[in-house]
Amino acid sequence: MKDTDIKRLLYTHLLCIFSIILSVFIPSFFLENFSILETHLTWLCICSGFVTAINLVLYLVVKPNASSKRSSLSHKVTRFLKCCIYFLMSCFTFHIVFVLYGAPLIELVLETFLFAVILSTFTTIPCLCLLGPNLKAWLRVFSRNGVTSIWENSLQITTISSFAGAWLGALPIPLDWERPWQVWPISCTLGATFGYVAGLVTSPLWIYWNRKQLTYKNN
């Protein structure tokens, strides 16, 4: 493992964070009355779009898993379609999980679904970019001692921190402060976003800190 790898990782992560910051400020130039809290759904869509775009670009430019063989165009198309299906599946799965956690079943369906979309953006899309539509590889990455590169390691960290952020974001909802951000699902989406950003920041640092101890099977 080289320091250059870690540096590349850091830069890509900084780009991701930058895209989230942009999604907060750019729309206010084009849209009237845009603010994260009041037009939350618009922001969710925009943020999700930005993060997806930057992830795809980074995937095409950086190519972290360079070992993948050349394949035909049809193979690529099916792979892409599979990825889309996986993404949609993950959105619906998250939606179901939220409802099971107590989100209203009928009211606020759009809000709940967009929360599912943004959480999928933070978690599923990096997985799809890095690992492809391969469930076994996913399970491997997310089990103990299963990572094989710093990219997978950082993926593990960002995904877990996004989930943890969304999970912690639900905690202030019962408090009686009556703040606008306590409304479902704003605190959760904000929590997920903060978790994702925190994961992006910490994972290169953590990997750099532990670079001596980290040994990967395939390296």
Added chain:
Amino acid sequence: MRLGSGTFAACCVAIEVLGVAVFLRGFFPAPVRSSARTEHRAEPPVPEPSAGSSSNWTKLPPPLFSKVVIVLIDALRDDFVFGSKGVKFMPYTTYLVEKGASHSFVAEAKPPTVTMPRIKALMTGSLPGFVDVVRNLNSPALLEDNVIGQAKAAGKRIFFYGDETWIKLFPKHFIEYDGTTSFFVSDYTEVDNNVTRHLDKVLKRGDWDMLILHYLGLDHIGHVSGPHSPLIGRKLSEMDSVLMRIHTALLSKERETLLPNLLVLCGDHGMSETGSHGASSTEEVNTPLILISSAFERKPGDMRHPKRVQQTDLAATLAIGLGLPIPKDSVGSLIFPVVEGKPMREQLRFLHLNTVQLSKLLQENVPSYEKDPGFEQFKVSEKMHGNWIKLYLEENNSEVLFNLGTKVLRQYLIALKTLSLSLSTQVAQYDIYSMMVGTAVVLEVLTLLLLSIPQALRRKAELDVPLSSPVFSLFFYLMFLVLSAIHIIVCTSAESSCYFCGLPWLAACGVMALISALLCAIMSVLTKMFVRGSLPSKNPAHPNSGWSELDLLMVFGTVGHVLSLGASSFVEEEHQTWYFLVNTLCLALSQEIYRSYFLRDDGEPQCCFHVEQGFAGAIPALQDRTGCDTREQDRVHMSSSLSEVLRGCEKWMVLASPWLILACCRLLRSLNQTGVQWAHRPDLGHWLTSSDHKAELSVLAALSLLVTFTLVQRGCSPVSKAALALGLLGVYCYRAAIGNVLFPWQQDNRDISKGIIEARFVYVFILGILFTGTKDLLKSQVIAADFKIKTVGLWEIYSGLVLLAALLFRPHNLPVLAFSLLIQTVMTKFIWKPLRHDAAEITVMHYWFGQAFFYFQGNSNNIATVDISAGFVGLDTYVEIPAMFLTAFGTYAGPVLWASHLVHFLSSEASSGSALRHACFCYALIGSIPVSAYIILVTSLRYHLFIWSVFSPKLLYEGMRLLVTAAVCAFCTAMDQTSRTKA
């Protein structure tokens, strides 16, 4: 001395219960009382003050009214009369309020807004302590000085019709009475007709001085269908017509007598947006108070915004209106508009009597009363009053007298207000010393439990309890002496009353000895740990000591829950915390399952997927081996046979089971909306209980009972199987008899009975099943046969408890029972057995699910949600001990059922002999952590705004929960003892 960790834990919890009891006694203060409480000797009234010459007016002033009618409508909220509902449904009352000779007020009720404390407040003028709520069921005779008692002593004839709580509070006070019971909440016509039917006769006769009517119907409607139900309007119109009848009758009677009559319309408490009461929201505390009498001036004008008074003010006002001495414990002040029409001298006299009574009460309850602003005001006004009397007796100019009189009057009113306020704040005085003693005991026990975790959870599950080490016995005597000295110093110097000092000295010494013994035990455990820690690298106790995600979740969940108790919103919405934790637990379990299932082929170290089948023969052979070894052995053994064992439907069930449990939890969550913020949301429970959906409710109840039977019967012996079937049938018959559910052949509403016979029929089977279970357990102990008998015995006890719960649960809660059994079955079969969780993990899961089911039942941390009707099932009249037991069991059925399932599951597994001891220890630990933390939190938050409405009820719930935990631990230990004597 060596003790099993289960026994040790049970002892610890028992001591903790004692500590919590002492703490609770100190925390819930005794209400403000006059010292001359017991003697009802009439003191001579205070003479009128006068400077110089003595006044000739030493007697009590004569009554202002000849007859008084009090119409108390339970749960009458202020906007039912003064709001749009009042205008629409109570035209006559609105007319009286706006144009008639009346005074209307919004009377503020202090929490707890429950009927009995409110009646006490209305009639004694005192603020009942919080503990009175708990005694609400009991309602012993009121010993304090009160208006009814004074009126009876003065020879007034009092008639009463309505809620029988009054008859219990004032036995032998009423010349004529008819009590109605508030037991059948679904009945809201009969209760009120039983009151109204007496009206005509009584009003015609007129041989009474005081008539009290307490209507319960409105409260019942509120409980069943909330404040926006169409039934409310009809009930309000009915009440309006009752009021009109009484008022016209009083007016016609008035011509014969000299004095005017008084009609009082009031509510005891309000009604929250969900229709319940007990807490302190604005809707619950604001009640209307309307005084109607021809003595009052008619003053047309806008009366949409009535003045605010305290509910306690009514007692003083009534006493003065009837010419009686003001009750000694009253903290209320005279409602001044009532006496406004009287001559100045009388007005001043009334105010003087009231302030003297209040200042006396202040003197008896506050040591430094002379510095109290209220008392100073009182002294000033008394002096001014004296001067005024002197002028008056000298027959001075009337205009000067009047101007001076108004000044005195204003001064008196200020004094009254300040006195009343400073007395009300007196209620919140804590007995800090008792609280400290209780906290010390609880914390020491918790520390001991925490310190002994490593020892107790070892394979042998035994630990040394150091009691006789000589060094520490010296330390013990020193500690004991110091503590006794502190006790004596505190008790001799304390100016306020203290419960712990009031104990006999032997008991106090016992507690002190207990505290010092516990401290010694902690010290010795600590020293032992340090000594052992200094030894070079002892052998690793746990070869695989890494914590799994599940363990981490459990630790963080417990810590997070404890921390969340510091915020009032989280206490109100504690059910959300538990649902959240249980859901997360399910997701963590599903993650574990998926990982161990999908990574199985790769030969990863995580693979630890086991299935019990084809393996049962190996159990006895493995039995004597220790837990960790067994695991390793199993793993090697199983990896070859896994693929053939796990097949088909079984595999899919394992994969789907966490999701099934999650779906069940989601359904249950929407059954009963509880808490505060979202309690008004529509839920399935309300939909089912509304009278239009009786058929659906019946089908659901029958289905749930059927599911319950199929899930419970599999472990029973044939005899108890039959008993269970008949018992569950009896439950349905009972619910049909009291009118909750329907039989298919019965279309219309039959007459409602109390269902005594049906309920007793079920009790017989419950006792039978429990008896068979106990018999089996004893047999297994005596004969030392295979443990199958013991497992069956435990299952029978469990099924007896299930049957009892089925009887006590309201019909719409029966799905909770069915789902609880379903989840237990699914988790046993597809999660705990295949994944081989250890006893500690299984215990924590049982505890969490037990907590979640406590809230699924519709409970909350509010006293109002306790289903009291469970205490009356199968009982003719209120019998205290069974009623309390049944109510407690009905409330804590969820946790108790999960705990008994835990005991059965662990003793049926028998893979490791110490599982039950580990479980008992873990249960004690996880049960006592929240209590201890909460006691400290409450002590530090004791001046919080919500201490009475939010934190105190939760404290009572925590205390009760600890009692349940103690019972579970005792049962667990007993089971463990039987298995050990056998072996």
